Amino acid sequence: MMKHKLTLCAALAVATLGTVGCTRTTEQEQRTEAVQADQNLGQLFENYYEERLKLFPLEATAIADNRYNDQLPNDLSQEYVAQVRQLYQGYLDKINQIDRSKLDAQEQVSYDIFKYEMQMSLEGLEQPAELLLPVNQFWGLPITIAQLGSGSSNQPFNTPEDYEDFLGRIRGFTVWGDTAIANMRRGMRAGIVLPRALTQKVLPQLQAMVVDDPTKTIFWAPVENLPDTFTAAQKDSIRQAYTRAISEEVIPTYKRLYDFIQQEYLPASRTSTGISGITGGEDLYKYLVRYWTTTEMTPDQIFDIGQQEVARIRSEMEKVKEQVGFEGSLNEFFRYVNDDPKFTPFNTPEEVLGAYRQVEQRMQPQLDKLFGMTPESEFEVRQTEAFRAASASAEYNPPAPDGSRPGIFYVPILDASTYNVVGMESLFLHEAIPGHHYQISIQQEQEGLPRFRQYAWYGAFGEGWALYSESLGRELGLYTDPYQYFGRLSDEMHRAIRLVVDVGMHAKGWTREQAIQYSLDNELTSREAAVAEIERYMAIPGQALSYKIGELKMKELRQRAEQELGDKFSIRAFHDEILKGGVMPLAVLEKKIEEWIAEQKST
Structure with missing residues (x-):
């Protein structure tokens, strides 16, 4: 198609003894293509962001986007993993259809970050051990849900609807807990288990949540601190709902997790220290x-x-x-x-x-x-x-x-x-x-x-x-x-x-x-x-x-900029250049700073 355009241009040039009109047409087409690429890219990013929040509602809550505050997907299920894989693969296919060369410098950085993110995320989904090791003493849903439910984290408890929202997450946690146990049993059969020292640290964290009185759990704190603006009927309804949810869902879920880990998982935990001690661990670590x-x-x-x-x-x-x-x-x-x-x-x-x-x-x-x-x-x-x-x-x-x-x-x-x-x-x-x-x-x-x-x-x-x-x-x-x-x-x-x-x-x-x-x-x-x-x-x-x-890379980039720019180097400008683009893979950052150094040299 491009060859046909050039042939047509040549014919016009002969007819008019010049190429001005042809050049304008080509430049206009290039500008149009660039604008379309920009619009397509911007829409692609926005669509991805919105679709991602539906699958990762805790991320939405963390940035005060409250649309999904009642959602807690079972991220250990095969169905969920398939949805996430479809998201990443679909958007990798879409970004590959956009011509990077038609984008401006900032858009090219976004393109590079996005493509890297899709590729690494897809590769991560091929690491099954992550699903079979859902609990540890440092982070995981049993810890996160308690922080959210305490009322002192990202989950808001300002309106009656807020309280109703978290009840939805409690229901989700119950489903998650049962799947976690099933997955850990699969892990035991496959030789994918925690080291014994870590399993022992998890047990007291779970046991602390297993109490007889629902008002003695961390999940009762938002009920203890009901806003004065609520009516007596609203307060009474919330107390009853949380008493049931904590007694019938939260505490039993923690108890099932505790009993399973103490009785079945601890005896099967490994004596080795590193992840190389599990099936496929060497490749997972790389x-x-x-x-x-x-x-x-x-x-x-x-x-x-x-x-x-x-x-x-x-x-x-x-x-x-x-x-x-x-x-x-x-x-x-x-x-x-x-x-x-x-x-x-x-x-x-x-x-x-x-x-x-x-x-x-x-x-x-x-x-x-x-x-x-x-x-x-x-x-x-x-x-x-x-x-x-x-x-x-x-x-x-x-x-x-x-x-x-x-x-x-x-x-x-x-x-x-x-x-x-x-x-x-x-x-x-x-x-x-x-x-x-x-x-x-x-x-x-x-x-x-x-x-x-x-x-x-x-x-x-x-x-x-x-x-x-x-x-x-x-x-x-x-x-x-x-x-x-x-x-x-x-x-x-x-x-x-x-x-x-x-x-x-x-x-x-x-x-x-x-x-x-x-x-x-x-x-x-x-x-x-x-x-x-x-x-x-x-x-x-x-x-x-x-x-x-990361620190060594940033020090290396600063030293490189100081050496290459000499008197033109500005530490304020260097820091601003690093910060204004937000986080990114280090290879993308290095390319970005190299281009910035080249720009500073030319000014």
Whole structure:
């Protein structure tokens, strides 16, 4: 067809002794095709986003889209998996029909992210072990549904309809629980089971939900706090409905899960540590490494990088030890920083929260030097709720896009008098500003980004950015106290250790005990904390690799931009370029930054 057009153009040129008219026609056709491609792409993204929310209603609730708040699909069923596969395959076919060359630079980035997402998601569905390991101590629906039902998470409890919605999710959880048991039985037959150490950690979590009195469960909290605007009849109706639902559905579901895991699953749990100990585990781990790092790196490559980083950071730690005049070994210095009373100066939770707010105030004057873009979303520091503080880490909860909920930095404080001040600055930089709060808020606020990108998450980018943010402390006027800088090195060491122990356990035959000891030998931590961390990596293989791999890529890109641009390099412009596109696979980010560097050179 194109050949015919060129032949027609040539004929017109001869007839008119020129080619102007032909050129205009061709340019017009190209513009029309580009506009059509743009419209097709935008509509494709919007259609995908809407269809996805129907299948993943918890994602909708998390961004304050309340249309599906009563939905909880049985994501362990073959029928559901088939629907999800159809979604991804259908949209992969559609994106392949769009000519990438006709798109502008931003659209090409969206195209690349979307295609990657469809391909990786389809590949993930070919990993059956995920369905046969539905429960662990770190995350899963038994934990999520309790957080939602507590009334302190994303699930709203403001209207009678809100209360009715969550009853729908309770019904869904009952179906899910029965399927989870059936799937775990299939896993037992196939040699796909949890390590015994993890199964033992799941049991008390389930047992805590099995009580005689429905008003003593976490699910009763929203009923305890019924809004004053409700009528007496509405309140009475909700109390009755929740009493029945908790007594007849919630508690029995947790009890069935507990009884099954204690009586059948625990005896069948494996003695091996890593995922390579299950049928198909070696291939599953290779996929999970690519999924979490968004790279093509092999486990061996990551293991080597981890060992190099551990050695480098240890060297930096030795320098701080010498700077403060400590004469013992590095491990003795770890114990000193952990145990000396001068590092636990707080008496009340409010004093701890106030110290974090002071970190924000100290660095505020420097932020404008490093960032042109700042979030519009509100931000707060809060103490983690008592019911989950014992098992929670410091964390960031994103703001609602409609402004109804601020971005929240949650700090678990079990006993303020034992809260250690070392590392508070780096923790704030990571979880709050300019880490997760800047990255996630700016992403959600970006006009022109397709919605699938506004609310996307790639750990290698998001956690990589947060860890990179810790390295900005001195530029932001922090780390003037050598112990706070040592806290920064300790946090970085924690992420470097992950590269070694995660690969060690899942690909190199390391035992749980070897990994725990490696952590104790190389970082500022307690045995209890090291055990919890190692068991987290056992439960979610590969996830812990994302932080350091992402951070190293961002540092590499900054160094490349500084070297190539020289006097033209602007740290504000570099950071804005990273943040304004939201999260993306690291290969897409690298291509994007390379194009940005080329643009800066030409201006």
